[in-house]
Amino acid sequence: MASPPEPDAGGLTDYERRRAENIRRNGVILDSLRRKAAELSAIIQLSRPPTKKQQPRARPCAPAVVRRSLRTQGLPPPPASGPAPAPPRRSTRITPSLASSILDATSPPAPEAKVRDDGFDARTELVLRPSNVRRLVSADRIPSLRILPLVDRTVVAAGSNVGHVGFWVVDDDGDDAHRVFEYMPHLSSVGAIVAHAAKTQKIYSCSHGGEICLMDLERENFNINRLSEFPILSLCQAPNSPSCLYFGEETDVKLFDDRIGKVSTSWNAHASRINSIDFHPENTYMLATSSRDGTACMWDLRTMKKKGVESLVVLEHDRGLQSAYFSPSGHMVATTSLDGIVRVFSVDNFENFHTVERNNNIGTHLSTFKAIWGWNDMDLFIGNATRAIDVISVDLNDSSISTTNNACLKSEHMVSIPYRFSAHPCKVGHLACSSSSGKGITGNQPIPPFHPHRSWFPNPVTSLEEEPHKVEL
Numbered sequence: 001m002a003s004p005p006e007p008d009a010g011g012l013t014d015y016e017r018r019r020a021e022n023i024r025r026n027g028v029i030l031d032s033l034r035r036k037a038a039e040l041s042a043i044i045q046l047s048r049p050p051t052k053k054q055q056p057r058a059r060p061c062a063p064a065v066v067r068r069s070l071r072t073q074g075l076p077p078p079p080a081s082g083p084a085p086a087p088p089r090r091s092t093r094i095t096p097s098l099a100s101s102i103l104d105a106t107s108p109p110a111p112e113a114k115v116r117d118d119g120f121d122a123r124t125e126l127v128l129r130p131s132n133v134r135r136l137v138s139a140d141r142i143p144s145l146r147i148l149p150l151v152d153r154t155v156v157a158a159g160s161n162v163g164h165v166g167f168w169v170v171d172d173d174g175d176d177a178h179r180v181f182e183y184m185p186h187l188s189s190v191g192a193i194v195a196h197a198a199k200t201q202k203i204y205s206c207s208h209g210g211e212i213c214l215m216d217l218e219r220e221n222f223n224i225n226r227l228s229e230f231p232i233l234s235l236c237q238a239p240n241s242p243s244c245l246y247f248g249e250e251t252d253v254k255l256f257d258d259r260i261g262k263v264s265t266s267w268n269a270h271a272s273r274i275n276s277i278d279f280h281p282e283n284t285y286m287l288a289t290s291s292r293d294g295t296a297c298m299w300d301l302r303t304m305k306k307k308g309v310e311s312l313v314v315l316e317h318d319r320g321l322q323s324a325y326f327s328p329s330g331h332m333v334a335t336t337s338l339d340g341i342v343r344v345f346s347v348d349n350f351e352n353f354h355t356v357e358r359n360n361n362i363g364t365h366l367s368t369f370k371a372i373w374g375w376n377d378m379d380l381f382i383g384n385a386t387r388a389i390d391v392i393s394v395d396l397n398d399s400s401i402s403t404t405n406n407a408c409l410k411s412e413h414m415v416s417i418p419y420r421f422s423a424h425p426c427k428v429g430h431l432a433c434s435s436s437s438g439k440g441i442t443g444n445q446p447i448p449p450f451h452p453h454r455s456w457f458p459n460p461v462t463s464l465e466e467e468p469h470k471v472e473l
Contacts, residue, residue, distance in 0.1 A: 108425070204235060232248065248289070277289050315350060323372075329377050354402060370420065374423050
């Protein structure tokens with residue numbers, strides 16, 4: 001066994017002696033580095049230019065303001081300017097007076113049928129009065145318009161491009177200045193507004209934000225029934241089932257059942273977004289859709305399947321389509337393309353059609369036109385860029401379809417281009433239209449013929465005895 005190292009004369013072992021030597025050598029090196037660092041620091045400080053120490057600026061004292069009223073100064077009070085106008089109602093809580101106006105109205109006895117009049121002549125029996133023009137929403141455009149299906153009164157609903165929905169309850173005496181209501185149920189442009197005659201207390205609307213909103217008049221509030229990731233531009237209720245909502249979500253047609261609160265069926269119908277959905281007035285299983293892909297399709301709900309859905313007919317166009325609507329009898333379909341051209345097809349033979357060429361350069365206008373049928377199979381209404389309404393007369397026979405654009409309704413009270421129209425489903429000669437100025441115009445069927453100082457619109461928004469009202473929104 002090895003013995004431990006012997007200490008030297010100083011009492012230190014070899015290990016302790018080497019450790020002490022290392023500590024001493026490291027101290028010498030550190031002292032040398034400190035001296036060099038101090039020398040470099042001194043050189044750097046000498047090379048910098050001297051800096052002036054800035055004195056803080058004294059803030060100027062604001063002059064004292066002596067506030068004195070006109071009374072203490074011995075001056076007379078300013079002239080009274082009158083009370084400021086009340087802002088429009090904007091909320092999601094329905095005003096009780098609006099709810100009672102609609103709930104107390106009379107619904108049609110046969111909700112699935114719309115009033116028809118083959119003898120009505122829109123070219124001579126429509127008039128527009130100054131009292132039939134109202135601003136319904138505080139926005140610059142109204143992309144959706146609907147006259148509610150009420151027998152004894154006229155109530156117009158208009159959706160704006162910023163998500164507002166305005167209502168106009170038209171009084172018979174024309175004194176309806178306080179009968180306009182505005183709400184904010186959506187956050188983006190309103191695509192469509194629908195109401196079923198069997199349930200007028202429930203009004204649905206959709207928006208580009210993917211919302212389907214229910215306006216419940218009995219509960220006096222708005223509710224979001226469905227929220228989608230994609231815009232919803234078209235909405236339609238089944239004629240025989242008010243709770244079944246058919247809507248276009250991108251390229252799909254979907255069925256939302258409000259009774260169960262979810263989508264029950266979905267069909268891939270087009271290659272681009274769907275702009276309109278419309279049911280046949282008699283064959284409730286048949287519907288028409290239009291799309292931006294340039295096609296209008298006819299569908300049979302009895303044969304539609306979730307996968308591999310096939311349409312009855314595909315009507316191809318050169319431009320994207322804005323609408324495809326059945327005539328009141330269901331014998332024809334009218335389509336409107338993005339360039340404003342209207343085509344009328346025979347439902348019995350879709351190869352029998354007629355194209356209405358219209359000189360309608362809309363330029364940079366943001367809204368597009370949609371032609372709608374009136375109260376018979378003879379009249380189509382569509383706006384034009386001259387701030388007027390074209391009345392297209394249609395004639396269908398066994399072998400051909402002919403059309404003539406032989407009436408252009410103009411009025412000094414129409415100050416902007418009309419884009420959207422709605423015909424009163426229960427009153428012949430009551431037509432509403434909306435424009436890009438945020439106004440609604442109603443016209444109705446006048447007792448005398450056309451008067452130059454009046455306008456010709458039917459009365460979907462105003463309640464003028466038997467004269468047509470026009471709504472310019």
